[in-house]
Amino acid sequence: MQKPIRWGLVGCGDIAEKRVAPALQAAAGSRLLACSRKQPARLWEFQQRHNIPKGYLDPAEIFADPEIDAVYLATPVFLHCLHTLEAAEQGKHVLCEKPMAMDATECQRMVDACRSHGVKLGIAYYRRFYPVVQKIQEL
Numbered sequence: 001m002q003k004p005i006r007w008g009l010v011g012c013g014d015i016a017e018k019r020v021a022p023a024l025q026a027a028a029g030s031r032l033l034a035c036s037r038k039q040p041a042r043l044w045e046f047q048q049r050h051n052i053p054k055g056y057l058d059p060a061e062i063f064a065d066p067e068i069d070a071v072y073l074a075t076p077v078f079l080h081c082l083h084t085l086e087a088a089e090q091g092k093h094v095l096c097e098k099p100m101a102m103d104a105t106e107c108q109r110m111v112d113a114c115r116s117h118g119v120k121l122g123i124a125y126y127r128r129f130y131p132v133v134q135k136i137q138e139l
Helices: 014-026 040-050 059-064 077-089 104-116 131-138
Strands: 005-010 030-036 054-056 070-073 093-097 121-124
Touching (some): 014 070, 077 093, 093 104
Parallel strands (some): 005 070, 070 093
């Protein structure tokens, strides 16, 4: 049996609350091990609601945690590039909320950083798998 992917969640806002944390907890082969949020009380509350053992006030701490394999970036879009570069430098795989970045230049920097550090980069744009979207592509 393969060991689970140990996730760190950066950003604990609405999308993380409603979708990301529950999905990471429920996914086979996945363990939500840590989260990061700037407000201490809200971080602790989020940890308790989702049974997340580690909480960090600074995303850099998640990126540096040797027990984390991959990070989910649920931060504002203007932080996606910066956080992806920092995570990649620490050898963390990245799954980033949409939109990917502020512009094409930032997108390319993210791709280049992940390639150069040998980590995977994904964008959580799930709608492309909706049946109606697939039908449009087929037509």
